[in-house]
Amino acid sequence: xxxxxxxxxxxxxxxxxxxxxxxxxxxxxxxxxxxxxxxxxxxxxxxxxxxxxxxxxxxxxxxxxxxxxxxxxxxxxxxxxxxxxxxxxxxxxxxxxxxxxxxxxxxxxxxxxxxxxxxxxxxxxxxxxxxxxxxxxxxxxxxxxxxxxxxxxxxxxxxxxxxxxxxxxxxxxxxxxxxxxxxxxxxxxxxxxxxxxxxxxxxxxxxxxxxxxxxxxxxxxxxxxxxxxxxxxxxxxxxxx
Numbered sequence: 001x002x003x004x005x006x007x008x009x010x011x012x013x014x015x016x017x018x019x020x021x022x023x024x025x026x027x028x029x030x031x032x033x034x035x036x037x038x039x040x041x042x043x044x045x046x047x048x049x050x051x052x053x054x055x056x057x058x059x060x061x062x063x064x065x066x067x068x069x070x071x072x073x074x075x076x077x078x079x080x081x082x083x084x085x086x087x088x089x090x091x092x093x094x095x096x097x098x099x100x101x102x103x104x105x106x107x108x109x110x111x112x113x114x115x116x117x118x119x120x121x122x123x124x125x126x127x128x129x130x131x132x133x134x135x136x137x138x139x140x141x142x143x144x145x146x147x148x149x150x151x152x153x154x155x156x157x158x159x160x161x162x163x164x165x166x167x168x169x170x171x172x173x174x175x176x177x178x179x180x181x182x183x184x185x186x187x188x189x190x191x192x193x194x195x196x197x198x199x200x201x202x203x204x205x206x207x208x209x210x211x212x213x214x215x216x217x218x219x220x221x222x223x224x225x226x227x228x229x230x231x232x233x234x235x236x237x238x239x240x241x
Contacts, residue, residue, distance in 0.1 A: 009033040032058050042066075056080040075099030086110060093117065100124040108132065119143035130154065134161045144168035159183045162197065166206040166214055180207075181216050188222055188230040198222075198233040 001022045004011045009030025012018060018026070026033045031048050034040060035058040045066055048055045053070035056062055057080045062070075067088060070077035075096030078084055084092070084103070089110045092099040097118040100106060106114075108129060114121035115128075115136040122128060122136050122143060133154065136143035141164035144150070152174050158165050160183060169175055184201065187193055201207070202222070207214045222234045 005029060005033075010036075012036045031055050034058050053077045054080075071095060076102065078102050093121070097121045098124065115139060115143070119146065122146040130157055133158060137162055137165050141165045141168060156183060160187060163201050163204050163207065166204065177214055177216065180214055181221065184216065184218070185221055185225045188226040188234075191227040191229055193227060193230050193233075195233050198230050199237045202234050202237045 001015055001018065002025055005015070005022055005026035006029055009026035009028070010033050012023065012026040012033045013036040015022060023037055027037075027044075027048065031052055032055060034045070034048055034055060037044075042063060042065070045059055045062070046069065049059075049066050049069050053073040054077070056066065056070045056077050059066065062081075067077070067081055068091070070080075071088065071091045072095070075092035075094070076099050078089065078092035078099050079102035081088060086107055086109065089103050089106060090113050092103070093106075093110055093114040094117060097114045097120065100111070100114045100121050101124040103110065106125075108131070111121070111125050111128065111132050112135055114124070115132055116139055119136040119140045119142065122132075123146060125132065128136070133143070133147060134157070136146070137158050138161060141162060144158075144165050145168060147154070150170070150173065155165070155169055155173055155175055156179070159180065163184065166180065187197060188201070202218055204218075206212065207216050207218055219234070219238070222230055226234065
C-alpha cells in the first residue's frame with residue numbers, strides 16, 4: 001500500500017481502512033487525496049490548507065478557521081465556499097479583486113471594495129451603480145475604458161469626481177468644451193471642494209493650451225470663480241512647479 005500511494009496518492013481511494021502512515025504518504029504525494037479520507041482531523045486539514053489553499057475544494061463543510069486560512073492565501077478560495085457571508089466575500093476581494101468573478105450576486109459593498117482595490121474589477125460587475133463607477137475612476141481614471149454603455153450623463157457626473165477622465169472620453173459622447181468649463185467652474189466655486197480635485201485639475205495634461213482637446217485656462221477660471229479654498233490649493237500646486 002505504501003509503495004502504491006507513494007507513487008500515486010490518489011490510489012488511496014481504493015484502499016480499505018488505510019493506516020495513518022498510508023494516509024500521510026498519500027497526502028504528501030497528492031494533497032487532494034484528502035477527499036478519500038474519512039473523518040479527517042481539523043489539524044490535518046489545517047496543515048493541508050496552509051500548504052495549498054485550493055485543497056479547500058475537497059473539504060466538506062470546512063470550518064471558519066480553514067476558510068479564513070485559505071482566503072488569507074488567495075481570495076480565489078471563495079469559489080469553494082458555499083453561500084459565503086458578506087464578511088468572507090469582503091475578505092476575498094480585498095485579497096484579490098478578481099475574486100469577484102466567483103461571487104454570485106455580490107452586494108454593492110463587496111463591489112465597492114473590489115473596485116477600490118483595482119478598477120479592473122468593473123469587468124466582473126454587471127450594471128454598476130454610479131457610486132461604483134465613481135470609486136473606480138478615483139482608483140484609476142483608466143477605469144473609463146472598462147465602462148460599457150457610457151453616456152453623456154454619466155460622463156458629466158464622473159467629471160465632478162475627477163477631471164482626469166477627460167483623457168478617456170470618446171468624442172462621440174458629445175461632451176463639449178463649454179460643458180467641461182461649466183462643470184469645473186461649479187466644482188471650484190464650492191468652498192468644500194476637495195484638495196485632490198483641485199490639484200488634479202491644475203496638473204491635468206488633457207486641459208489647457210490652444211492645441212489641447214480641452215483648451216481651458218484653468219488658472220483664469222480659478223481666479224475668477226474659485227472659492228478661497230480652491231485658490232489656496234491651486235496656488236500651492238502651481239508653486240510646487
